[in-house]
Structure formats: C-alpha cells, structure tokens
C-alpha cells in the first residue's frame with residue numbers, strides 16, 4: 001500500500017495570486033523567469049516594460065500524479081493583470097509636446113533635419129522620452145519636419161535665449177549608447193543624495209547586459225532622494241530592472257531618472273521643486289544593495305552624470 005502512495009502522489013507547486021489559487025507548476029524557477037522577462041520587456045511594439053502589481057506566491061504540495069501543471073495558463077492569468085508601459089518620444093517646442101515619434105533615432109533625425117534646414121525654431125525644439133500606458137499617434141520624421149519647419153527670415157538672430165539643447169552635443173547616440181558629450185543643460189543640478197560612488201557611467205559588469213547608463217551612489221536603505229532640479233514627474237512606478245523609479249522632466253529635453261528606490265513619494269503629473277524629497281533609497285529591481293541609480297538624459301540620450309555632479 002505504501003508503495004502506491006509515492007507512485008500516486010508527486011511534489012508540485014500550487015501557485016496563488018492575491019491569495020487565490022490560479023494553477024499548478026512543476027517548474028517554479030522557469031515560470032518565474034518567464035514572468036520576470038515579460039515584465040522587463042513585454043511582448044509588443046513599443047512596449048518597454050509591464051507593471052505587475054502582485055507577483056505570484058508558490059507553495060510546495062503533494063498532488064495526485066495525474067494532476068497537470070498548467071504553466072501557460074498561469075502565465076496568461078498574470079499577463080492579463082499586467083499594465084503595459086509604452087515608450088516613445090515627444091518632440092517638444094517651447095515646452096509644448098507637438099507630436100510623437102515611435103523611436104529615438106527618428107526623433108533625433110527630426111532635430112538634425114531642422115538644424116540642417118536652419119529652421120527658425122531649431123533651438124527651441126527638444127526630445128523627451130515618454131512612458132505611457134497608452135500608445136499615441138506617431139508620425140514619421142519627414143512628416144514631423146514638414147509640420148515643424150519654420151523658414152528663418154532673420155539672417156542672424158541675437159535672441160536665442162533658450163538654446164540649450166544643441167550646444168556641444170554634436171554626437172548623436174541612442175539611449176543605450178554611452179556618450180562623451182556634456183551638453184549645456186541650461187539648469188544647475190544638485191546632488192540628489194550623498195554616498196559612495198559604486199559604479200560609474202559607462203562601466204560594464206556581470207549583472208548588466210550593456211554598459212552602465214547612469215551613476216550608482218550607495219547609502220543606507222531609506223535615505224531620502226532629492227530632486228536634482230525642479231520639474232514635472234513624468235513617471236513614478238515599477239520599471240523592470242530599474243525597480244521602483246521616478247523620472248522628472250526639467251524642460252529643454254532634460255530628464256533625470258532615479259532607480260532602485262524603496263518607496264516613491266511623488267506621483268505622475270506632480271510639480272516638484274529642487275531639493276524636494278521624491279523617493280527613498282532602496283534595492284528594488286536589478287540591484288545587489290541599497291543605492292541610487294541616477295541617470296541624466298538629454299533629448300533621449302543618456303549623458304555622464306559626473307560631468308555635472310559628484
């Protein structure tokens with residue numbers, strides 16, 4: 001009789017979501033890996049990551065041998081609860097979002113073409129990366145140039161007060177590339193936290209698939225993180241490997257990213273002043289200890305924070 005028990009029963013994981021049983025899995029680590037990968041990149045056009053509020057819980061149990069694992073169904077149940085975050089780029093003129101482009105290369109192409117054509121507004125146009133739960137209508141770079149181009153009637157204008165975007169940033173790179181450029185931001189930044197610099201911009205390491213796009217500053221969990229400059233919160237939530245993150249737009253195509261936070265103190269659309277506490281330091285996402293991942297993006301491309309701070 002005892003022999004029959006072990007042939008009738010098998011160890012298997014019961015999987016719960018919000019306390020509710022959603023299925024059985026024999027491969028806990030494989031299933032969780034699949035969920036993590038999905039959260040990191042989604043599975044559709046322009047999807048940057050997927051926010052899943054509740055992660056499943058696993059309990060090891062014994063079930064009859066004929067009980068079936070249903071990893072696919074579990075995955076689909078979790079997928080349905082996820083919120084897709086799309087990324088794309090806004091072309092901004094004098095602080096106003098004019099139109100939207102699907103990828104950074106095309107957006108940068110618009111800026112370059114307007115400069116080449118010496119469009120009258122070329123110095124007041126910038127790019128901002130958007131993280132939204134809805135897709136927008138996109139235009140091609142040619143359509144964007146046609147709609148934004150303004151003939152430059154004045155030969156040499158002396159009044160280009162807000163021309164901060166172009167100066168010194170001749171080099172064009174995509175968001176994942178590392179650049180040496182240090183364009184004039186047009187604003188002064190303050191250090192969001194003090195601490196030990198544990199990884200510099202451009203560094204490579206085993207826990208990252210590509211070069212480091214920010215600067216890591218370590219301090220204890222819960223250390224208040226201050227806004228480097230005044231601006232508007234454009235993202236406050238969980239973003240895959242960044243963990244809990246805040247993104248602030250400062251105008252003129254300048255954005256700052258604060259990753260791996262333990263808690264978020266601001267919400268999307270909120271105006272923040274320089275030095276205001278926006279989050280607390282932590283180790284969420286792809287992180288091995290409490291630190292702030294600080295990123296500065298100018299027209300969608302990351303720049304070296306140490307050219308401005310620390």
Ligand SMILES: [Zn+2]
Nearest residue numbers: 214215216293
């Ligand atoms: Zn980092």
